[in-house]
Amino acid sequence: MKQGAAKSLRAFAAELAIYAVLVTGYFFLVLHLLGNWLYQLETQHRVLYAIVAILLIAGQAVVLDAVTTVLFRLLRRSWR
Amino acid sequence: MFFPISNSHINPVYLVVVGFVIGILGGFFGVGGSFIAGPALRLMGVDWNYAVGTDLAHIVGKSIVAARKHRTLGNVDLKLGMIMALGTIAGAEGGAQLIQALKRAGNVNTVVSWVAIVVYLGISIFMLWESYTTLRLHKGRSRRTVSDVKAVESKADHSAFGPVTKKIQRMKIWPMISLPTSGIQISLWTILVVAVVGGFFSGFLGGGAGYIRMPSMVYVLGVPTHLAVGTDLFEIIISASYGTFSHAIKGNVDILIALVMHTGAVIGAQIGVVATQYFAGPKIRLAFVPLPLIGAAIVIYTLVTGHKF
Numbered sequence: 001m002k003q004g005a006a007k008s009l010r011a012f013a014a015e016l017a018i019y020a021v022l023v024t025g026y027f028f029l030v031l032h033l034l035g036n037w038l039y040q041l042e043t044q045h046r047v048l049y050a051i052v053a054i055l056l057i058a059g060q061a062v063v064l065d066a067v068t069t070v071l072f073r074l075l076r077r078s079w080r
Numbered sequence: 081m082f083f084p085i086s087n088s089h090i091n092p093v094y095l096v097v098v099g100f101v102i103g104i105l106g107g108f109f110g111v112g113g114s115f116i117a118g119p120a121l122r123l124m125g126v127d128w129n130y131a132v133g134t135d136l137a138h139i140v141g142k143s144i145v146a147a148r149k150h151r152t153l154g155n156v157d158l159k160l161g162m163i164m165a166l167g168t169i170a171g172a173e174g175g176a177q178l179i180q181a182l183k184r185a186g187n188v189n190t191v192v193s194w195v196a197i198v199v200y201l202g203i204s205i206f207m208l209w210e211s212y213t214t215l216r217l218h219k220g221r222s223r224r225t226v227s228d229v230k231a232v233e234s235k236a237d238h239s240a241f242g243p244v245t246k247k248i249q250r251m252k253i254w255p256m257i258s259l260p261t262s263g264i265q266i267s268l269w270t271i272l273v274v275a276v277v278g279g280f281f282s283g284f285l286g287g288g289a290g291y292i293r294m295p296s297m298v299y300v301l302g303v304p305t306h307l308a309v310g311t312d313l314f315e316i317i318i319s320a321s322y323g324t325f326s327h328a329i330k331g332n333v334d335i336l337i338a339l340v341m342h343t344g345a346v347i348g349a350q351i352g353v354v355a356t357q358y359f360a361g362p363k364i365r366l367a368f369v370p371l372p373l374i375g376a377a378i379v380i381y382t383l384v385t386g387h388k389f
Binding site: 015016019023026027030031034035036038039042046047049050051052053054056057058060061062064065068 | 084085092096137138140141142144145148321324325328329331333335336338339340342343346347350
């Protein structure tokens, strides 16, 4: 039982580390690329901005959820 | 990092950590976490109208992750969630309109701050009384059930407010709705009133208003706490999406801040959902008590000192 918990914790720590790297890359790539465009959109086309905002956050949720699930599954399998 | 939409400078690490903490709370309590996120954004110098709208956008993403996890654990009543979403949207629009009126009047920060303090304190005091009384009443019984039991058994719920809930459920106002997943039958109007009130505070104070809706689902509708948490999150996806759209059109959403906060929330939400399986309903409600108090403390601090970091 304790061994299982230690494995889960180790997998989670590794997941966090990989996730942190991915998120850092994400900040620089996506936010810097989209920043200006979103700012322009917000000031000039509010309705389009509202739609894009919802799509972006929902899309990010689905993608990041999938990434964390896959990461966790892979790490657990490799430690078994 | 500079966020041009809301014209604010915020450290992204701060946003990720705030998102992570709110993610855990959201997954565990079924709340959007606006009582933390709103004040946390205010502390960074973001105006209340941006804090409210941006928080809603971040909640959409976090709720998608947490609700998906709760669904796999059987904690979502889809029928109840769909009905509540209708009432919440109507209420949220009312709340957003009031924010707009206060913005025009120029006192949005003061009014929202005071309302937030009263609501947060009220919820905390009531839930402290109820969960403490329930735990004391069922001390012997809970010792028997908690010792070795599977998570499913801990979903059986007790509440010191139960007699009032039963009276509400006995009000036969047509049309009556049967909710087999939650194990209750109740008037459609009762569900809608709970949803409209929750929606109003969602639009007015920001977030999914889970700090009002989750307790209301337990105490007014009689939904078991675990199902209230999961269903609330599902309902929040729909209502917060509408709220985000509405606030974005009014120029109250900085989606860049929301995206950064959400990266931390994804991990936190998954941890929070798994943790619900190890606690009984009254304990979840008792653990909930300090959260609105923290929100109230932050708002009072900001109001008194006018301090912006």
